[in-house]
Structure formats: C-alpha cells, structure tokens
Amino acid sequence: MSRTATTAPDRPFGFGRGLGDSVSLMLGYFPIAISFGLLAVGQGLSPLQALLVSAVVYAGASQFTLVSLLAAGASPLSVIGAVAAMNLRHLFYGPVLLSQLPRPGRRLPRPLLAFGLTDEVFALAAASITPRHGETWLLGVQMGAYGAWLAGTVCGAIVGNVAGSGWPQLQAALAFVLPALFLALLLPLLRRQSVIPLLAAAVVVAILSRFIPGHAALLVAMIVGAGLAALLPAAGEEAA
Amino acid sequence: MNATTLAWVALAGGIATFAIRLLPMLASERLQDRPLPPRLRRFLLALGPSSIAAMLALSVTDLLPADRLSATLPAVTAGLAAVWLTHRWSGNAARATLAGTLAYGVVAALAGM
Numbered sequence: 439m440s441r442t443a444t445t446a447p448d449r450p451f452g453f454g455r456g457l458g459d460s461v462s463l464m465l466g467y468f469p470i471a472i473s474f475g476l477l478a479v480g481q482g483l484s485p486l487q488a489l490l491v492s493a494v495v496y497a498g499a500s501q502f503t504l505v506s507l508l509a510a511g512a513s514p515l516s517v518i519g520a521v522a523a524m525n526l527r528h529l530f531y532g533p534v535l536l537s538q539l540p541r542p543g544r545r546l547p548r549p550l551l552a553f554g555l556t557d558e559v560f561a562l563a564a565a566s567i568t569p570r571h572g573e574t575w576l577l578g579v580q581m582g583a584y585g586a587w588l589a590g591t592v593c594g595a596i597v598g599n600v601a602g603s604g605w606p607q608l609q610a611a612l613a614f615v616l617p618a619l620f621l622a623l624l625l626p627l628l629r630r631q632s633v634i635p636l637l638a639a640a641v642v643v644a645i646l647s648r649f650i651p652g653h654a655a656l657l658v659a660m661i662v663g664a665g666l667a668a669l670l671p672a673a674g675e676e677a678a
Numbered sequence: 679m680n681a682t683t684l685a686w687v688a689l690a691g692g693i694a695t696f697a698i699r700l701l702p703m704l705a706s707e708r709l710q711d712r713p714l715p716p717r718l719r720r721f722l723l724a725l726g727p728s729s730i731a732a733m734l735a736l737s738v739t740d741l742l743p744a745d746r747l748s749a750t751l752p753a754v755t756a757g758l759a760a761v762w763l764t765h766r767w768s769g770n771a772a773r774a775t776l777a778g779t780l781a782y783g784v785v786a787a788l789a790g791m
Contacts, residue, residue, distance in 0.1 A: 462772040465779075487684055494692035504691055514687045521691035525698050527729075532703025534722050536710070548707070552700035557733060562771075564726025611783025613741060614757045618778030620734035621761045622771035627727045639728040640735035647736055656732050663728025668721035 450540075451571050456578020459566065463558050463579065464586035466619045467498075469612035471587045474501055475594020481509035485595035492591040496584065497556065499653060500524040527657040531560040538567045539576065546573045554580030558619065565623045634670065639663025752789060757782030 471492065478488035483505065495501050500521040507517045532552055551573060559580055563571075628636070639659045646655035741754050760781035765774035 462775050465772060465775055483684065487681065490685065491688045494688050495695055496692070497695050500691065500695065504687065508684060508687060514683055514690075517687050518690045518694060522694040522698065525695045528695070528699050529702050530722070530725050530729075532699055533706035534725050536703060536706055537719075537722055538726075548703050549696075549700055552703050553696060555699045557729070560726065561730045561733065565730065610786050611779055614754070614779050614782035615775065617734060617737040617741065617754075618757060618761045618775040618782070619771070620730055620737060621758060621778070622765050622774040624727070624730045624734055625762065625765050625774075626769075627730070632724075632727060635724060636727055636731040639731040643732040643735045644739050647739060652736050652740075656729070656736055659732035659735075660725055660729045663731060664721045664724040667724030667728065668717045 449570075451575040453574045453578040453581075456571075456575035456580075457582045458578075459562070459575070460579045460582025460586075462619055462622065463562060463583040466558060466615045467583055467586040468590040468593075469615055470498060471590025472594035474498070474505075475591045475596070477502060477594075478505050478591075479595045481505050483595075485592065488595040489588065489591055492588055495521065496553070496587065497521070497525050497528075498587075524651075524653040527557075527653065527660060528555060528560075530660070531555045535560065535563055535567070535576065538564065539571065539573060540569045546577060551576060551580070554584050556583065558616075559583050561620065561623050565627055631670070632667070635663045635667040638666050749789060750786075753782050753786040756785040 474492065475485070475488050478491065479485065483491070491501055491504065495504060503524060504517055504521055507520060508514075512520075532548075532555060535551075535555070554577075559576075562579060563576055567576075624636070639662060642662045643652075643655045643659035646658055738754060738758075742750050757778040761774045761778035764777035765771070768774065
C-alpha cells in the first residue's frame, strides 16, 4: 500500500499521505456504515441518533449489537458489557502500533490516536508502517476511515432504504469488500516463515467461530498466531 | 427505544471502547524505556499480521454458510483470485479491493445469489 516511497528520501509521511492511504478503508467502511444506518433506522432510531452512535462508539460490530440489543429490550448495563467485551481485542492495538511507529518526529496526544484504533485501521497500519510513517500519517488514516464511517451511517439512515430494497446485487457485492481488503493487506506480509502462524490464526478463528462469538474467536486466534510466531523466532521476525 | 437511554448507553459504550483503546497505549508508553523480552517483542510484532489473517478467515467464513456452500463458493473464489491477481499486477490495496469486490459481485449476480 504505502511501502513504495515516491517523495523526498527523508521526508516522513504525514496526514495527507495517511488520508490517501485510507482509501481502501473508506471503500470498506462506507457500505458497512450504510448497513448500520439502515439497521438503526429500522430499529426505530432517527438518523441523528444513528449518527450519534457511530460518532461516539465507532466500533462496527459492537454498534450493530448495541442497537439490536437495545431494540430487543436488553438492560442498558448488559448492552454496555457486551460492547466492552466485544472490543477487548483492541487492548493490543495501541501498544503494538506505538512500538512500530518511529520515536523521533511529531508526537500527538494519545487520546487522539487511540480513538480511531479500529480493527481495520490497525490492520492497515500494522501492514504499512515503515520508519517514514509518522503519527500524523496514522491520524490521517484514522480520519479518512472515521469520515467514511460517519458519511456511510448518514447515507444509510437517510437514503439507504432505496439502495437496500432496489439494488440487492449491489448489497451482495459490497459484502465482499472487507474480505477483499484483508487479503490485499495480508499479501505483502506473506513470507515462507510467517505462513505457519498466519495459517494457525486463520484455522483457529474458522473453527472456533462455529462454537463461540466471532469477536471472541478473533481474540483467541490473534493470540495463537502471535504466540506461535513468538515461539518460532524466524517466523516472528518475518511476520513483523 | 427511549432516546435518553439510547444516548447514555451509546456514551457509556463509547467511553468503554475508548478506554480499552487508550489505557494500554498509555501504559506501554510508561514502560517503553524498559527493553521487552525478545519473545514478548516478537509476540507483539506478530499480532498485526495474525489479526489480519484471522479477520480474513472470519469474514470469508461468514460468506460461506455450510448449507449454501456450492452456491457461494464460486463467487468467493473469484473475488479472492481477483484480489490476488490485481495486487500482484498493481501492488495497490485499494485497486485490489475494488477488483475483488467487482469479481465477487459479477459471479454472485450470474449465480443468482
């Protein structure tokens, strides 16, 4: 994605470059956010309330859960607990990215960087960061993704009903955006030595997700894959 | 759904999510001058690629329900192949994502999914 540098050799990649690199995330987020807007309005939220949830929570799957559980009459405390549990895997994201970002250069307030650390932002950043990718680059990626998420939510809530009922084939095609994005991010990371940990993570999540919720399976798979990489020194270094 | 309840649940859910993202970041910065054990460092560095592989597998699995495998497999295969070929040709993740989505959509439409 952004591994090939085209600017001056020592100039770090900044906000604008990050915004440009977030295009693939925007493509992935927009249709999903439209789906969320549709769901939220379908469950009785106004477009403004749907936008509020997207703006404040900003965590895809748990937003769907939040709205669905509330609509089903679940207690507020259990809904908040479910949202937190679903996002526990994000515990790792900040420390991993900070360890990869170069230390010299402009430092941004940590709350600013933490807010937008979604799965996909983390995946893109972890796959892209080189010594030239600074914190402002990461902020640019996050802002692009966040903007697409909010715009998609608004579109879904206001005009999404038309797309949802009128263009089912478009909706079907958009279901493949995230798998396509993840594969595109994974391909540059594939090395012979990293195959075993990555394959283990994929197999574990595929099996576990039949028995436990996807977000929990994801957390276990990440730990298994990274644990294997840690135990196999060459694999760990290549995977990084 | 009560608007007030929704507002405070959304706010609390947002704060919980934000805290989960922020607090480990702050803690790791406080510890950053201490050298990490090699295995822990390798573990942290491998979390990113492992999470991408897991998210890919999970999202593909969602598209391949066991009872409709023969109907959905061609579209998924076409989409993944298009991503791989386009990425090989262009090295660009956005183009590869678009090509994969297009290929999936075309095959899915032809298959009447």
